[in-house]
Amino acid sequence: MADIALPPQDISVVEGSYLENIGKHKGLAAWLLSTDHKRIGIMYTVMLFSFFSVGVLLGILLRLEMISPGGKLFGPEVYNALFTLHGVIMIFLFVIPGIPVTLGNFFLPLQIGAKDVAFPRLNLFSFYLYVIGSAVILTALFVNGLPDTGWTFYVPYSLRTTTGVTVAVFGVFIVGFSSILTGINFLTTIHRLRAPGMTWFKMPLFVWALYATSWVQIIATPVLAITLLLIIISRVFGIGIFNAAAGGDPVLYQHLFWIYSHPAVYIMILPPMGIVSEIIATFTRRTIFGYKAIAMSSLAIAFIGYLVWGHHMFVAGMSQQADMVFSFLTFIVAIPSGIKVFNWVASMYKGSIDPQPPFLFVMAFMVLFSIGGLSGLVLGSLATDVHLTATYFVVAHFHYIIFGGGVFIFFGALHYWLPKMFGRMYDKKIASWDLLVMFIGFNLLYFPMFIMGYEGMPRRYFTYLPQFETLQHISIAGSWILVAGLIVMFVNLIHGAIKGPRVGPNPWGGTTLEWKTASPPIHENFEEEPVVIHEPYYHEEAFTS
Amino acid sequence: MSEISLPESAKHTGHAGHPKKDVHGIKMGMWLFLMTELLLFSGMFLLYSAYRYFYTKEFHEAAMYTHTLFGTVNTMVLLTSSLTMALSITALERGKKWLSVTFLSSTIALGLGFLVIKYVEWSTEIHEGIYPGSPMLFKHPRGFELFFAMYYLMTGLHGLHVLVGCGLLTVMLIFIIKGKITQEDSVRLEAAGLYWHLIDIIWIFLFPLFYLVN
Numbered sequence: 143m144a145d146i147a148l149p150p151q152d153i154s155v156v157e158g159s160y161l162e163n164i165g166k167h168k169g170l171a172a173w174l175l176s177t178d179h180k181r182i183g184i185m186y187t188v189m190l191f192s193f194f195s196v197g198v199l200l201g202i203l204l205r206l207e208m209i210s211p212g213g214k215l216f217g218p219e220v221y222n223a224l225f226t227l228h229g230v231i232m233i234f235l236f237v238i239p240g241i242p243v244t245l246g247n248f249f250l251p252l253q254i255g256a257k258d259v260a261f262p263r264l265n266l267f268s269f270y271l272y273v274i275g276s277a278v279i280l281t282a283l284f285v286n287g288l289p290d291t292g293w294t295f296y297v298p299y300s301l302r303t304t305t306g307v308t309v310a311v312f313g314v315f316i317v318g319f320s321s322i323l324t325g326i327n328f329l330t331t332i333h334r335l336r337a338p339g340m341t342w343f344k345m346p347l348f349v350w351a352l353y354a355t356s357w358v359q360i361i362a363t364p365v366l367a368i369t370l371l372l373i374i375i376s377r378v379f380g381i382g383i384f385n386a387a388a389g390g391d392p393v394l395y396q397h398l399f400w401i402y403s404h405p406a407v408y409i410m411i412l413p414p415m416g417i418v419s420e421i422i423a424t425f426t427r428r429t430i431f432g433y434k435a436i437a438m439s440s441l442a443i444a445f446i447g448y449l450v451w452g453h454h455m456f457v458a459g460m461s462q463q464a465d466m467v468f469s470f471l472t473f474i475v476a477i478p479s480g481i482k483v484f485n486w487v488a489s490m491y492k493g494s495i496d497p498q499p500p501f502l503f504v505m506a507f508m509v510l511f512s513i514g515g516l517s518g519l520v521l522g523s524l525a526t527d528v529h530l531t532a533t534y535f536v537v538a539h540f541h542y543i544i545f546g547g548g549v550f551i552f553f554g555a556l557h558y559w560l561p562k563m564f565g566r567m568y569d570k571k572i573a574s575w576d577l578l579v580m581f582i583g584f585n586l587l588y589f590p591m592f593i594m595g596y597e598g599m600p601r602r603y604f605t606y607l608p609q610f611e612t613l614q615h616i617s618i619a620g621s622w623i624l625v626a627g628l629i630v631m632f633v634n635l636i637h638g639a640i641k642g643p644r645v646g647p648n649p650w651g652g653t654t655l656e657w658k659t660a661s662p663p664i665h666e667n668f669e670e671e672p673v674v675i676h677e678p679y680y681h682e683e684a685f686t687s
Numbered sequence: 688m689s690e691i692s693l694p695e696s697a698k699h700t701g702h703a704g705h706p707k708k709d710v711h712g713i714k715m716g717m718w719l720f721l722m723t724e725l726l727l728f729s730g731m732f733l734l735y736s737a738y739r740y741f742y743t744k745e746f747h748e749a750a751m752y753t754h755t756l757f758g759t760v761n762t763m764v765l766l767t768s769s770l771t772m773a774l775s776i777t778a779l780e781r782g783k784k785w786l787s788v789t790f791l792s793s794t795i796a797l798g799l800g801f802l803v804i805k806y807v808e809w810s811t812e813i814h815e816g817i818y819p820g821s822p823m824l825f826k827h828p829r830g831f832e833l834f835f836a837m838y839y840l841m842t843g844l845h846g847l848h849v850l851v852g853c854g855l856l857t858v859m860l861i862f863i864i865k866g867k868i869t870q871e872d873s874v875r876l877e878a879a880g881l882y883w884h885l886i887d888i889i890w891i892f893l894f895p896l897f898y899l900v901n
Contacts, residue, residue: 260712326719334712364723368730372840381819381836383734388836389829394737398730 151646156565156660164665177262180663182269183248184563190244191632193235193276198625200228205587205621208614213604221604222290223305227283229293234314235276237544238406241413242359243272243324245555246352248563250328252656252663253346255337255672260330264323271320279313282306292602294403297384297395301376308377311370318367321409325359328352337655339674346654346678347423347436351416354440358405358412358447366402369395393458400451408447410544412440414551415482418504421558422486423679424652425501426493430679432485439478446475456527465524472522479515483508498650499573503554506581510546514539517592532602535595538588546584556635561645565661568638576634580627586620653679710874717878721885724848728889731841735896738833745830750901752817753838757808758898761801762890765849768797769887772856772880782870784863791860791876794883798853805846809839838897845893848886855879 160180163172173181204224207215216224247265251258259265282289285306291299300307332353336345345353372383372395382388384395423430430436452460452468460468486508495501517539520526530536561567590613595601599610606614648657653676659668739746775790816823819836859879862868868876 260709261716264716322720322723326716326723329719330712330716333715334709360719360723361726364726365730368727371844372730372734375840379819381840382832383836383840388832389738389742390833390836391737391741394734398733401730 151648153644153646155644156662156664158664159565159660159662160665161564161662175266177258177266178665179247179251179258179262179265180563182265183244183246185269186239186247186272187244189273189276190236190239193231197228197232197236198628200224200231202621202625204228205618207604208606209618211606211608211611216604218604219290220288222292222602223288225602226289226292230279230289230310230314233293233406234317235279237410237548239272239317239321239324240410240548241417241552241555242328242352242355242409243268245417245552245559246328246355246413247324249559249656250331250349250352251335252659252667253349253654254332254335254340255655255668255674256331256335257666257668259327260334261327264327268320268323268327271316271323275313275316275318275320277313278316279310282310282313285309294399295370295373296399297373297376297392298386300373301385308374311373315367315370315374318363318370321359322363322367325356325363328356329360332356337672337674343434343437344674344677345437346416347419347430347433347440348413348416348654350437351412351419351440354444355409355412358409358444362402362405362409362448365398366406369398369402372398393455393460396455396458397451400454401448404451404454405444405447407540407543408443410548412443414507414548414555415440415479417551417555417558418482418486418507420652420654421500421504421554422489424558424650425496425498425504426490427496427651427681428489428493428679429677429681430485431488431491432481433677433679435481436485439481442478443475446471446478450475453522453527456524457531469522469524473519476515476519476522483512496651497574499570499577500554500558500650502574502577503550503557506577507547507550507554510542510550510581510584514542514547517542530595532600533595534591534599534601537601538591538595541588541591546588550580550584553631558650559656560635560639561649562656562661562663564639564642565644566638566640566642567645567649568634568642572630572634576627576630580624580631583620583623583625583627587617587624588620590614590617590620651681653681708872708874713874713878714881717881721881724885725889728841728844731837731844732892735837735841738830738837742828742830742833745828746834747901749827749831749834750897750899752812752815752835753898753901754808754811755898757804757811758894761804761808762894764797764801764804765887765890768794768801769884771797772883776873776876776880779863779868779870779873779876784870787876788860788863791856791863795853795856795860798849798856798883801849802846802853805842841893842897845886845889848889852883852886855882 160178163169165172167175173185176182203216204221207213207221207224209215213221247259283306287305289303289305289307289310291303291305291307295307295311300311332345332349375381376383376385382390384390384392386392419430419436450468450471452464453472456465456469486504517535521530521536521539557568557573591599594610594613594617597610599606645661647659647661649661650657655668655672655674656663658672771790771793775787775794778784778787778790812818817835818824819832819839824832824835856879859868859876862875
């Protein structure tokens with residue numbers, strides 16, 4: 143299908159790549175003390191996927207508890223701890239830092255033609271804040287027993303439980319600061335360090351997505367930070383700020399929590415959306431359809447995303463007017479996402495599609511994200527939400543969005559950029575077939591949850607009624623298929639990064655600036671400072687042949 | 688948190704054609720950081736407003752128990768420190784290094800003075816039996832306890848910022864004396880100054896909310 147042959151590539155070994163040590167430090171120290179955005183990006187990637195593996199393991203155990211009604215495997219206490227840790231690790235240590243700190247760190251300066259981010263030392267400092275914060279969260283496992291509040295730390299239970307909530311919350315607080323500082327760094331970088339000629343509307347869409355994400359990070363995270371601080375202070379000093387007995391209002395905690403945590407959903411999903419645009423433009427050999435609409439819809443999502451937090455609280459006793467306004471705004475926020483999806487589909491029309499693994503990941507994303515997004519509208523409607531809230535339906539919905547949408551694109555992006563990061567290629571055939579396995583496993587795992595949730599299966603219960611047994615078993619089988627697929631994928635990627643065949647600077651025929659330097663990139667990214675003339679997705683070869 | 692104002696040396700930032708420090712970029716980073724600080728406090732202002740709405744009368748009466756004299760003196764101390772901060776920056780920009788050092792030292796001294804007064808104030812209040820969970824507050828209506836919870840939380844967090852600010856300014860002081868911050872390269876002092884003014888502004892809002900609304 144690839145009818146446009148790419149020009150032959152120079153695959154000789156790159157001199158002075160960022161993988162070679164320079165400076166006074168040797169070995170591991172040369173990595174741990176490096177302020178090179180590329181090395182920091184790789185270190186984040188290693189950390190994040192370590193936590194992802196732990197999160198997956200906990201998720202598998204959660205599913206396994208459902209092997210028979212009655213919850214004989216772990217019992218309620220351990221089950222509560224498992225879903226809390228699964229949530230805290232996956233949300234705060236994996237998907238929220240997610241793509242920005244890993245691939246964003248690596249590719250943001252490359253895509254705008256800069257040598258590094260605006261504040262490289264601050265970047266390294268953010269990394270260590272992340273490391274310290276995650277260490278503190280993991281410490282919580284060993285202090286006073288496993289936290290069992292769920293990842294939302296809802297009061298009043300989080301004030302009453304004797305488990306290690308204080309420590310875990312403090313860890314999340316520190317990780318939050320890492321996130322804020324990264325956001326400031328990226329915003330300044332995008333404003334100040336773009337290559338000559340790169341006007342705002344010549345920036346790649348991934349950069350636009352990171353720009354919108356960074357705003358969300360610095361505007362929303364401080365509110366979470368203060369909310370978590372209040373929990374800590376309330377627990378340590380016994381101040382009854384959310385304690386109804388002292389006149390406080392627990393629902394205010396929910397407000398403050400979701401004022402951050404709903405925009406946080408867009409921190410998770412905006413960067414993947416940017417990457418989808420990159421991959422589609424590359425593998426259809428076309429410029430992206432509706433470039434400005436996609437760029438602006440990122441900002442629109444970031445903005446409207448602030449105004450919909452109340453839809454997490456329809457049953458928490460808000461006034462009916464508030465419920466209706468929040469429901470309406472929730473429908474509004476679906477529009478910019480819709481704009482993106484339609485533009486992506488339009489970009490493929492009459493394109494010269496080359497179905498390489500990254501593109502196939504995008505196809506999987508389109509299906510999973512659409513299911514997730516549309517089921518979100520079911521939850522955004524007041525009448526249906528009352529029936530479905532706190533059921534498996536919600537669990538299925540956000541896993542379709544965050545895992546099927548966001549994380550699948552994270553994987554796709556690894557497949558897209560790994561040749562650039564390491565100058566080597568993984569086995570494409572294995573990657574493509576493995577995606578099929580993961581896709582099937584994913585749907586087997588989560589689709590039955592829609593049905594169970596609709597039929598009334600509540601979330602966060604360690605046991606269930608016998609009528610759900612078949613669907614629970616399908617879901618468990620799906621989880622094992624998915625994990626098998628994940629293992630194959632990671633082995634394939636790691637093997638490819640170390641031992642795969644060498645590739646040249648531009649193995650996919652990409653048009654953005656990162657493909658104009660060596661693979662792997664050299665220390666300060668470009669031999670000469672690039673000058674931007676064309677819009678980001680201008681395919682020269684396609685137009686001349 | 689203070690690292691933002693201690694940016695990377697010129698060789699890592701910017702492009703090959705601009706070996707100079709990106710002053711504009713550093714200031715931009717600082718402004719963004721100040722915004723996040725404001726938002727950090729905004730969560731508490733939101734809580735204050737909500738509880739004030741629930742317990743209007745109680746908040747009104749509880750505010751009579753705070754010591755307006757302490758608050759007024761502290762407001763003056765902090766405002767003066769902002770003045771000396773601005774003077775310190777201006778002095779450095781005009782090349783008067785030691786005058787700048789003098790003003791900056793006064794700023795730090797005033798900041799520490801603020802904390803000492805705050806300490807005395809808190810001690811007095813705790814001595815009078817005003818603290819969250821105290822038997823004395825228990826006798827009053829429910830809003831009292833919340834008012835003082837907000838009072839200790841917000842002034843406490845603000846005090847913590849004053850402390851961090853003093854530490855930051857001390858680092859700047861050492862840099863000026865050692866000649867690392869100079870007339871030509873004063874952006875770090877300016878950024879630290881911005882942080883100090885932010886602390887001042889937040890206090891300007893805290894003062895009426897806790898002392899004057901009775």
